[in-house]
Amino acid sequence: MSDSQLRILTLPGWNGSGPEHWQSRWEQQHGFQRVEQHDWQQPLRGDWMIQMEEAVLSSETPVVLVAHSLGCHLVAAWAAHSRQAHKVQAALLVAPADLDISLLQSLHSWHNMVLQPLPFASTVLASSDDVWCSLERAAWLASAWGSTLVDIGPCGHINSESGLGDWPQGLQQLQDLIARSTPVA
Template sequence: MDRFGHTSRTRPPVVLTVPGLNNSGPGHWQTNWETTRGDCERVDLGRWSSPNRNAWVTRLDAAIREIDGPVILAAHSLGCITVAWWGALQSQAYGWPVTGALLVAPPDCDRVETPDMIGNFGPVPRSQLPFPSILVASRDDPYIFFERAHSMGKYWGSQFVDAGYCGHINADSGLGDWQFGQSLLDRLIDDAQTRAASADPGLPAIRPTAARRGTQEMHVQG
């Protein structure tokens, strides 16, 4: 228990950002969140330009295990597939230590024209993730058909969010700090803290972070 009365399970979640191929550079929402939010840190998956599925999943697992408390994953592109493989290969109890995941613009690694460098991440896992998740997809993402992204969300048990026309939802999309994405992340954080408080009735009530940031209109599909 720390000086605020938190046990490892009731501490505020650490947000691990999980980039995709070639990492996330300047102007990417992941990079911006790491600079501005204070609760985000990047997972170094290594070999950014020549990824290997097993190596990336192993590095993600090591990063999760280093944290003494709840973890939320904020993944982009191939990082989403890495998270899906971690969830399929690990045997964590539902919602612990990973308490949620924001999965943004996963690519379709099963398409015939998929480059070899990411094709080794296929076939895309079809098992439900052992934590709550939100999958965000763009209608004009060049790396996946919108309907295919929706199907992935069903496989993984994710809430599906239609981001409109944002390309690959990366630095080229010009999203800046991507407040819409942060509202989704804050929802996952709030839900995780609410579940922790419910499990420990001695904890004080938690003020939702999403309310502090304000809400944004979105198209959500179940």
């Protein structure tokens, strides 16, 4: 998948995405660009938002976001505060984490989830057996963000442990989202 008219940015979640993660594979195979963070283990929302802002600002073409887990919340927080959200054409939000789960309470700067509609087209892909977010909570997040929800069945947290490999079904969801989203003027 290559579209020289778009810049596709990947936004991994907490602890980043390792080499077997579908995000890493898509970066290698399709030239998508990762938004690197200063600290993947101790994520600070403000710091992550600055890194994302710089990545979007540096783009001369419209941007499509591909987020996983905590990266989905990064998209929501960034979009609520940035004056650059108009540069984003669409966002694929995969396996958003439920930040109210007790284990995730250590992510102090992320406690107040941003729950307002995104100003661009978005799709949430959720698994029916994700230990980090029930399908019901994923539906709630999708509704709050104004996103289309797609239940992809039992795929765990939709990460490298899910054994998805290159994950062509996810790539098709991304292509479908881009095709139905309105190009940025």
